Amino acid sequence: MRLRTDVLLEVLEGIAPAFLAEPWDNIGLLVGHPAEEVRGILIGLDPTAELLAQAQTLHCNTVITHHPAIFHPLKRLVYDLPQATLLRQATLAGLQLIACHSNLDNVCGGLNDLLAESLGLERCRPLQPLTADGAEGAGRIGELAQPLAPEEFLALVEATLTPPWLLAAGRPPQTIRRVALCGGSGSFLAEAAWRLGAEVYLTAEVKHADARWAEAAGLWLLDAGHFATEVPVIAALARRLQESLPPAGADIPIHIAREQPPLRLLSSGTSRRPSHISGEHA
Structure with missing residues (x-):
């Protein structure tokens, strides 16, 4: 055969x-x-x-x-x-x-569901549904079983995805319970994540204009790299x-396949996280 x-x-x-x-x-x-x-x-x-x-x-x-x-x-x-x-x-x-x-990416049980499951999200649904029942579509939004402080959430992402970097736009919330995500280039879903009440949106290849928008909207936007999130x-x-x-x-x-990310972090430009990323509030 x-x-x-x-x-x-x-x-x-x-x-x-x-x-x-x-x-x-x-x-x-x-x-x-x-x-x-x-x-x-x-x-x-x-x-x-x-x-x-x-x-x-x-x-x-x-x-x-x-x-x-x-x-x-x-x-x-x-x-x-x-x-x-x-x-x-x-x-x-x-x-x-x-x-x-x-x-x-969009199928039930596909990339974004896999990311959501690895981060412990529950009651997940697409950010942008593509099917009549709303079960499949682009991105995901769900809830953590227990709220996490921003630093705890960053540690969870680092342990789960081992990203080469974590970039952030906007100020972190006091605690995080509702999480939105999209593996790969997901800037186009930032507004959907915000409108659905996400306290943080995890994706990659965040554009400059979208980062500025997140600052103004009050959404904590994280970029963990295209390779690491896919x-x-x-x-x-x-x-x-x-x-x-x-x-x-x-x-x-x-x-x-044995693969390495095409982008490598040569310098972070700083020896520690800035206060607006570490979760400190004025």
């Missing part, structure tokens, strides 16, 4: 349905053939040359990444450009590239896929 790529895509559809992807996204099979046999799977966050090399070393012909290898429409394939070089590398090596992106979903996807493959795929090896 052998597992075809189109069957693998059906399995992934059951895990993260395509209709939950944002309109701007590009998911599914991006390089390859639906009838190709799947001989090994490598799952990672970013489609990089290093990740494709890992796939070849592990004898995997199928690569599933969170971020799509083709995101914006291509007008040319010129091989001195990074994206074209990556696609050429995949094609010459016979690798198939599949993306599970915002559909995996990479936990890779191991979870590997487990779900292993559990969901049909008998034809039972013996197919599934590997988790």
